[in-house]
Every structure is written in structure tokens, then in C-alpha cells.
Amino acid sequence: MDEFLARLRNFDIRIRKAVNSQMRGSFRSIFKGTGLEFSDLRTYQYGDDVRAIDWNVSSKGHGTFVKVFREEKDQTVFFVVDVSASQQVGPRHRDKLMATKEVCGVLAMSAIREASHVGLYCFSEKKERYIKPGNGLKTGYQLIMSLFKLQPESSRTSIADALLFTLNALKRRSVVILLSDFIDLNYEHNLKALAKKHDLVVIHLYDQREVNLPRLGIIPVHDTESGRTVWVNTSSISFRNGLHDTFRQNQIRLERLCKQYNANYLALDSQEDFVPKLVELFRVRK
Numbered sequence: 001m002d003e004f005l006a007r008l009r010n011f012d013i014r015i016r017k018a019v020n021s022q023m024r025g026s027f028r029s030i031f032k033g034t035g036l037e038f039s040d041l042r043t044y045q046y047g048d049d050v051r052a053i054d055w056n057v058s059s060k061g062h063g064t065f066v067k068v069f070r071e072e073k074d075q076t077v078f079f080v081v082d083v084s085a086s087q088q089v090g091p092r093h094r095d096k097l098m099a100t101k102e103v104c105g106v107l108a109m110s111a112i113r114e115a116s117h118v119g120l121y122c123f124s125e126k127k128e129r130y131i132k133p134g135n136g137l138k139t140g141y142q143l144i145m146s147l148f149k150l151q152p153e154s155s156r157t158s159i160a161d162a163l164l165f166t167l168n169a170l171k172r173r174s175v176v177i178l179l180s181d182f183i184d185l186n187y188e189h190n191l192k193a194l195a196k197k198h199d200l201v202v203i204h205l206y207d208q209r210e211v212n213l214p215r216l217g218i219i220p221v222h223d224t225e226s227g228r229t230v231w232v233n234t235s236s237i238s239f240r241n242g243l244h245d246t247f248r249q250n251q252i253r254l255e256r257l258c259k260q261y262n263a264n265y266l267a268l269d270s271q272e273d274f275v276p277k278l279v280e281l282f283r284v285r286k
Helices: 002-023 096-113 137-149 159-169 188-197 237-260 275-285
Strands: 036-043 065-071 076-082 117-123 127-134 175-180 199-206 218-222 229-233 264-269
Touching: 002 096, 002 137, 002 275, 076 096, 076 127, 076 159, 096 117, 096 137, 096 175, 096 199, 096 275, 117 137, 117 159, 127 137, 159 175, 159 188, 188 199, 188 237, 199 237, 237 264, 264 275
Parallel strands: 076 117, 076 175, 175 199, 199 264
Antiparallel strands: 036 065, 117 127, 218 229
16 A cells, blocks of 8 residues: 555656646646636626626616626546456556556545545446545545555446446536546447536546457457456457457547547556656646
8 A cells, every 4th residue: 555655646746747847737727627606796898798698687677787607616526437357457567457546546636635525436337436525635545545445346347327326426517537448338328418517537548458469379368347268369460450440449439429528538558657648638628
């Protein structure tokens, strides 16, 4: 646990240095929601946006009034984390799940420092862990400890159910950060609904063995979610091309879906240094 926290602090420091030096900004750019709450009414002035006019009040004949909004300062950042068996692909020292935990931990620490409420939902095909949004360092470290110690009970995946749970759990507009390898089907409808209601950030984790499998000849491949083992010829050109094309098609479809509904999309190789890509994500959101 100490080693895990040390890694998080190291990533956190590196990201903050990069963000501050490159953009003169801070982590607020990723956690700043677009949510506004009604504050007051005032008389219309030249140059005001006509879409802000309150027609119900103005129709009473006492003048034209516009609504005044203020930014919601009490922002909620909610992490939805895939902990199914397909996330356990990769080297033993750092599989996709470990990379997911590190990214989630860094962003959670950063959100807490920006006085955000932070919550967590870990899922497989069912609810594995739920931490109700709260603020303060205690909540932040509870979240990180839960991530580190979590041993999933189920190996299968249901992204659709996880998104539905999030839709029901969050009543106010929030920043939702979804971390998964997206090896699942029929979740698109719920993803659209979540993107419409909340400020959605999609982080797509993958391993190179899912894109470019090493040439190892005919080998047994075990599916940890279904429990099935099949023999495949990893030296076959058609097999290798099919594996790569399937991954790219899924990635392109997910990226287009996010773009269509104004959600941020970020693809991360579980073995790469994720700091530069997170910095770029901050720049895009800013």
C-alpha cells in the first residue's frame, strides 16, 4: 500500500508540474463542471443573451428581466471503474487493472484538493464497491484504500448496468470519469444517457497484447470472464489482422460516440506513461 501511494504522489507531482508549466493552470480544468444554478433576476441590458430572458416574469409588464446564474461550486467527481477479469490482462507487475487504479487514484487526489466531492463505483457484472460522494482527505484515502484492496467477486462485465446505477445514484450534474477496457456489448444507449445528463470523461484502457499479439505459434488462450479456453494460431496473418481490426473498430466506434455527445475520450496503453496524455486532456477541457 505504501508503494502504491508513493507512486500516486509521484504521478500527482509530475502532472501538476507539467500542467502549471505548460498552461499556467491547475487541475480545475478537468473537474470544473458546466453546471449552473439560478441566482437572481435583473433588468435586461444591451448585449445580454436573449436566451437568458425570463419570459414569464417579463410578461407581467414591469420590464424585461434576465436570469442570473452562478457556477455551482460544490462539484461532484464520480469515478466508475471496471474491475472485471478482462482488466487483469498484462504483465503481473502492471496489468490494466493496476494502471486503472493508478489513474483513478491520481485524479481522485487531485479532485479532493480542489474541494470537490468524490465518489466511487467499482463494477464487474454487479456492484463490487460503492462509496457515496463526500469531501475531505478522509474520503479520498478511503477511496484509494478501497481500490487497492478490492478483490472482485465476479469475473464478468456489465457496463450497461454500471452506467444505469450511476444515472440513478447521481441526482445533480456531476463530472463522471468512466475507466474501462470496454470489452462488452450493448452499453451504448446508457452511455448516451449518461453523457447527456453529466459531464462525462471516458478513459479507455488497453494492453498491446489485445492489439498486436506476439507471434507464438499455436497456443491456448484462456478467457477469464467466460472460463473457456481456445487454441489460436498467433502466427496467422488473418488472425493477427482480425484481432487488430476488431480493436480499432471498437475504439473508433466508442470515440465517435463520445464526440457526438460532447464527452471527452482518452485511450491509454496500460504500459505507457499516462502523465503526458492526462496533461493533454486537461488542455483540451480547459
